[in-house]
Amino acid sequence: MYFDTAEGPVFRPPSEADSFILRVTIGCSHNRCTYCNMYRSVSFRLRTMEEIVPQVERAKRYGESIRRVFLADGNALVLPTERLLEILALLRQELPKLRRVSCYAGPRDMLSKTPEELLALREAGLQLVYYGLESGDDEVLQYVRKGVTAQQAVAAGQRIVAAGMKLSLMVIAGLGGRLWSEQHARHTALAINAIRPHMFSVLTLMLYRGSELRQAYEAGQFAVLSPAEIAGEMQALLTMINLPEGGHCLFRSNHISNYAPLAGSLPQDKDKLLAACRQMKGQLAGLTEWDPYNTVEE
Ligand code: SF4
Structure with missing residues (x-):
């Protein structure tokens, strides 16, 4: 559910399909990850309350049915805590059936909040954070310009869990290419063991048009994994x-x-999932032709 006409594309996690999407920023404050082209077309900016309030007022017409709100765009925690608390109070006031508020968050913004601030945000209704860890390996994180070390990436996730929020964590299989595949898997597993997220998803690398990683692949500087290697x-x-x-x-x-x-x-x-991976590996091993871009975009 979306009432906005502001510039730029809108992204949300699949599980927020029925949520009211409230854009509290435009774009991504980081916007440098080499595998991502999501917000390359827009300049990042915070939105003012003058822009946010009318959206909530429009949503209020559906107030009886809105139970979930997703704060977009790419990393809502970049907003000052006071502003976030103001938005959360507004949502509670205007949407009587509200049960859950969630957002994407980048590790630097998660670390910029004190434990007390995160606790206040959780108590004000921010209950779920979607976090693209992507990798727990220092070399991979540096190569894809995630903007944090592995240690910082882990600390960011732990801070959300410690605040009592639900953490949905995403990693990308194949992000380290052939060169770093083994250490990408090993260090990402260690990171997950240390963070203990509530939800955890593995995506597979897609080489999006306009991304530096795609350019590196086309220049022969990045070797993508085959489906069986994934x-x-x-x-x-x-x-x-x-x-x-x-x-x-x-x-x-x-x-x-x-x-x-x-x-x-x-x-x-775990055993069932490992057996499924082994089966998948066997089935994919016979694949002679596959799309290295792994994307249907033009
Ligand atoms: S992956 Fe996330 S943090 Fe990185 S540029 Fe894309 S939206 Fe921003």
């Missing part, structure tokens, strides 16, 4: 993920970028 990397990653017994982390690998859908809970379904 399955092998996922198998290595899942093998090394050890989440506490008795915990419950929802695992999904059913994005459009993935070669085969996987779903389960960790640690309970």
Whole structure:
């Protein structure tokens, strides 16, 4: 649900399909990741309350049905905490059935908030953060210009969990290419073990038009993994993920970028998921032709 006419594209997680999308920023304040072209066409800016309030007023007409709000665009936590608290109070006041507010967040913005600020945001209704960790490996993070070290990337996720918010974490299989595949899997598993997210998704690398990573591939400077190698990397990653017994982390690998859908809970379904990875690897091994871009865009 979306009432906005502001510039630029709108993105949201698949699980926010029925949410009211409230754009509190335009674009992404980082906008430098070499694999991403989502917000390249727009200049980043914070939105004013004069822009935000009318959207909420329009949504209010559907107030009886709106239970979830997603704060867009790319990393809403870049907003000052006071502004976020003001927006959350407005949403609570105008949408009586509201149950959940969520947003994307970048690691630098997560780290810029104190534990007390995050706690205040959670108590004000921000309950779920979607975080693109992408990799737990320093070399991969530096290569794709994520803007943080692995240690900072882990600390950012831990800070959200410690504040009592739900954390949905995404990583990208194949992001380290052939060169760093093994260490990408190993260090990403260690990062997940340290963060202990509530939800965890593996996407597969797509080489989007206009992205530096695509240019690197075309210049012969980045070797993409084959589909079978992607399955092998996922198998290595899942093998090394050890989440506490008795915990419950929802695992999904059913994005459009993935070669085969996987779903389960960790640690309970680890053996089942590993068996599915082995099967996928075997099936994909016979593939002689595949699209290295892994994207349907023109
Ligand atoms: S991946 Fe996320 S943080 Fe990086 S440029 Fe894209 S939207 Fe911004």
